[in-house]
Amino acid sequence: EVQLxxxxxxxxxxxxxxRLSCVASGFTLSSYEMTWVRQAPGKGLKxxxxxxxxxxxxxxxxxxxxxxxxxxxxxxxxxxxxxNSLRAEDTAVYYCGxxxxxxxxxxxxxxxxxxxxxxx
Amino acid sequence: QSALTxxxxxxxxxxxxxxxxxxxxxxxxxxxxYVSWYQQHPGKAPKLMIYDVSNRPSGVSNRxxxxxxxxxxxxxxxxxxxxxxxDYYCSSYSSTSRRVFGGGxxxxxx
Numbered sequence: 001e002v003q004l005x006x007x008x009x010x011x012x013x014x015x016x017x018x019r020l021s022c023v024a025s026g027f028t029l030s031s032y033e034m035t036w037v038r039q040a041p042g043k044g045l046k047x048x049x050x051x052x053x054x055x056x057x058x059x060x061x062x063x064x065x066x067x068x069x070x071x072x073x074x075x076x077x078x079x080x081x082x083x084n085s086l087r088a089e090d091t092a093v094y095y096c097g098x099x100x101x102x103x104x105x106x107x108x109x110x111x112x113x114x115x116x117x118x119x120x
Numbered sequence: 121q122s123a124l125t126x127x128x129x130x131x132x133x134x135x136x137x138x139x140x141x142x143x144x145x146x147x148x149x150x151x152x153x154y155v156s157w158y159q160q161h162p163g164k165a166p167k168l169m170i171y172d173v174s175n176r177p178s179g180v181s182n183r184x185x186x187x188x189x190x191x192x193x194x195x196x197x198x199x200x201x202x203x204x205x206x207d208y209y210c211s212s213y214s215s216t217s218r219r220v221f222g223g224g225x226x227x228x229x230x
Binding site for chain 1: 152154156158160165166167168171172177209211212213217218219220221222223224
């Protein structure tokens with residue numbers, strides 16, 4: 001069974017940093033592209049970032065570019081999101097997603113999400 | 121404001137069919153067959169219902185179907201059931217933003 005489990009969320013002050021992790025099981029992470037998508041409380045889904053299999057191609061939403069860094073460690077079956085210079089508007093549940101097939105733009109599996117709250 | 125426009129809410133009675141629209145531009149929905157649809161129940165993670173405009177993943181009921189015409193994609197749910205009540209989101213590849221989502225549509229089964 002495919003499983004994605006996020007962790008690392010929590011309460012952080014504006015300007016602070018957090019590192020989210022997403023551990024994959026039930027499939028080989030090194031065979032799939034991955035994404036991060038977030039959802040502010042009571043709001044819709046917003047795409048955050050994408051990384052290809054090798055980590056050589058990375059994209060970010062304009063709202064996080066220069067502040068967030070996506071990375072992966074295929075040997076550890078793990079995906080990461082380093083979040084710096086956090087703002088109140090970054091408050092959201094962050095989901096990691098497995099891209100359905102190479103060069104596609106949809107997620108066929110999602111984690112349960114981890115809540116990030118940016119507040120003083 | 122979301123990049124893709126969806127109605128805030130739709131409703132239907134059990135057994136009926138409903139359609140949720142998703143309007144974009146020639147930079148996303150209109151020019152790429154990378155439209156996907158997700159179902160989200162309260163407090164749960166999204167679930168893929170349709171990918172690449174009209175493909176249904178294994179395990180998703182054939183009551184769900186997707187289509188596209190010009191800059192507008194649509195999700196149709198036939199034979200509405202109580203368990204279909206949820207939020208639905210469309211998404212598309214975008215040549216300007218890489219990836220965009222709609223604002224979501226709340227489906228109420230009357």
